[in-house]
Amino acid sequence: MKKKLFLPVLLFSAILFAQEKQNKYPQDTGKTQEIKIDAFSLIVFSSFDVTYERLVNKDSSYGVSLFYNFNTIDSDLYFPKKFSLTPFYRWFFTETRFARGFFVEGFGMLNTFEEEVYSFDSFDTNGNFETVKETDFAIGISVGGKFIIKSGFVAEISIGVGRNIFGNTADGFLENELVTRGGISLGYRF
Structure with a gap:
């Protein structure tokens, strides 16, 4: 009698445990896209950095970031990077959670x-100074962490570095061999 009762109880417990584990992360059900804005860049540097990310599976995702610096050269908070378009691919280290x-x-x-x-x-209206622009392509790596609450809101922190590979400098003035990537982003998974 005990053996006959043990098997159904064990099966019922396993089903309940599986349902509890499945519903533990409702923000992962059917949601494979995220949109985020880098709050750190927006507040500190007056720069706009928006990211779209597509989740492939629980271990990886890919996406693209668009950065634009609104500051002018004569601003105290001017950062020389004016624009960037950054495609990326991520690998996550968690085993039970979906891309977090x-x-x-x-x-x-x-x-x-x-x-x-x-x-x-040459001389221009600023005397002996002229504005020089440089466009290049960099390859790099970043590390970070992504945290999601049950309602689907995302918080992310990351930092990374890359190296420009073409070395296109306008008349040899600029020496921007390294590029940085990172920030504190807030967004939503949908």
Whole structure:
């Protein structure tokens, strides 16, 4: 009698446990896309950085980020990177959760730098200074963490570095060999 009762109780417990585990993360059910804005860049640098990310499976995702710096060269908070378009691919280290937790990212970055440099050859309205722009493509890596609450809101922190591979410098003035990537982003999974 005990053996006959043990098997149905064990089966019923396994089904309940599986349902509890399945419903533990309702924000993962059928949601494979995220949109995020880098709050750190927006507040500190007055720069706009928006990211779209598509979840492939529980271990990986891919996406693209668009960055634009609204500051002018004469601003105190001017950061020389003016624009970047960054496709990326991420690998997550969690086994039971869908594309969340700590990750490593590989990225490529089309970037434009803009600086005011001293000019020996030409004079403009600023005297001996001229604005020089440089566009290049970088390859790099980032690390970070993504955290999601049950309602689907996402918080992410990341940091990374890459190296420009073409070394296109306008008249040899700019030396932007390294690029940075990172921030504190807030968004929503849908």
